[in-house]
Amino acid sequence: MNPNPIRRKVCQAAGAALALIPVAVIGQSAQAATNAKLREELHYQDTPKGDMKCLTCLEYAPGKKEGFGTCKVIPGDDEIAAEGYCASWNSM
Ligand code: SF4
Structure with a gap:
């Protein structure tokens, strides 16, 4: 689908970063x-x-x-x- 390997890696990294945002927000709100x-x-x-x-x-x-x-x-x-x-x- 995405023939450019560099572009594919950037997209994968961006997807991973977006997936971690809810974890970071929940972690902060649970902090006393x-x-x-x-x-x-x-x-x-x-x-x-x-x-x-x-x-x-x-x-x-x-x-x-x-x-x-x-x-x-x-x-x-x-x-x-x-x-x-x-x-x-x-x-x-
Ligand atoms: S003794 Fe009363 S004023 Fe002091 S920390 Fe406890 S609740 Fe607050």
Whole structure:
């Protein structure tokens, strides 16, 4: 069909590259986000402090991933552990 071997190779390479695009996009969207700067400022930790933990904090919202969610105080972070804690823990 395509008598030009160079052109055939270019077409094959382009086809392979196009086939990888959905894999790259899915990989990026599945990647979790964290807000390292605010975590550090608020002394966030993945473990509770006594009875205080993210799960009982008013700022916490459970996410799709079991045991993790988001926090209104730490935007752009969907890896807040339900058993975590930070200096802004709020029960009121
Ligand atoms: S404010 Fe702190 S304790 Fe409360 S949910 Fe956010 S990270 Fe957890």
